[in-house]
Amino acid sequence: MAIYPIRTFPDPVLTMTASDVTEFGEALAKLADDMLETMYAAPGVGLAAPQIGISKRFFVADVGQGPFVMANPVIVEETGSWKFEEGCLSVPDRYWIIKRRDHVRATGLDIEGNPVSYEGDELLGRVIQHEIDHLNGTLLLSRLGIRTRSQALKELREDLPGVRRTM
Ligand code: ZN
Numbered sequence: 001m002a003i004y005p006i007r008t009f010p011d012p013v014l015t016m017t018a019s020d021v022t023e024f025g026e027a028l029a030k031l032a033d034d035m036l037e038t039m040y041a042a043p044g045v046g047l048a049a050p051q052i053g054i055s056k057r058f059f060v061a062d063v064g065q066g067p068f069v070m071a072n073p074v075i076v077e078e079t080g081s082w083k084f085e086e087g088c089l090s091v092p093d094r095y096w097i098i099k100r101r102d103h104v105r106a107t108g109l110d111i112e113g114n115p116v117s118y119e120g121d122e123l124l125g126r127v128i129q130h131e132i133d134h135l136n137g138t139l140l141l142s143r144l145g146i147r148t149r150s151q152a153l154k155e156l157r158e159d160l161p162g163v164r165r166t167m
Contacts, residue, residue: 048134
C-alpha cells in the first residue's frame with residue numbers, strides 16, 4: 001500500500017473532466033487500496049482519483065459503514081435537499097455550508113467491472129455527490145453562492161505561496 005500526495009487547488013487536474021475507467025482487475029484493486037489508505041491517513045471520508053492526479057472516473061469512500069469504491073459512477077435518482085458544512089481534501093482546512101440533494105442513488109462498476117449500486121441519505125448521499133463532482137472537474141467552490149465564492153477565491157489566492165511578493 002502507498003499513500004499518495006493529495007493535489008490541492010488550483011492544480012489543473014482538479015478542473016479536468018475525468019475519463020472512464022476501461023481496465024479492471026489487479027491494477028485497479030491496488031489503486032483502490034492505495035486511495036483508501038491515502039483517504040484514511042488524510043483523514044477524509046471520500047477521495048476521487050483526480051485528487052491524486054489520476055484523471056479517471058473512480059472514487060473511494062467510507063462514511064463509517066465500511067469502505068466502498070465506484071468506477072464510472074452515475075447518479076440515477078436524487079431527491080430532497082440538505083444543507084451541511086462540507087470540506088474537501090483538495091481545499092484543505094476550509095468548510096462551507098453547501099446545499100445538495102439529501103438522497104441519491106448511483107450506479108457504476110466495482111474493481112472487477114461488475115455493476116454496483118449505492119444509495120444513501122445525508123452524509124453517504126453527500127459524499128457520492130461530492131466525489132462525482134470531482135470526476136466532472138467541479139470543486140465545492142463552484143457550489144458556493146457568488147459572494148461566498150469570490151471571497152473564498154480571494155482568500156485562497158492570498159494563501160498561495162509567493163503570490164503576495166510576486167509583482
Ligand atoms: Zn473533495
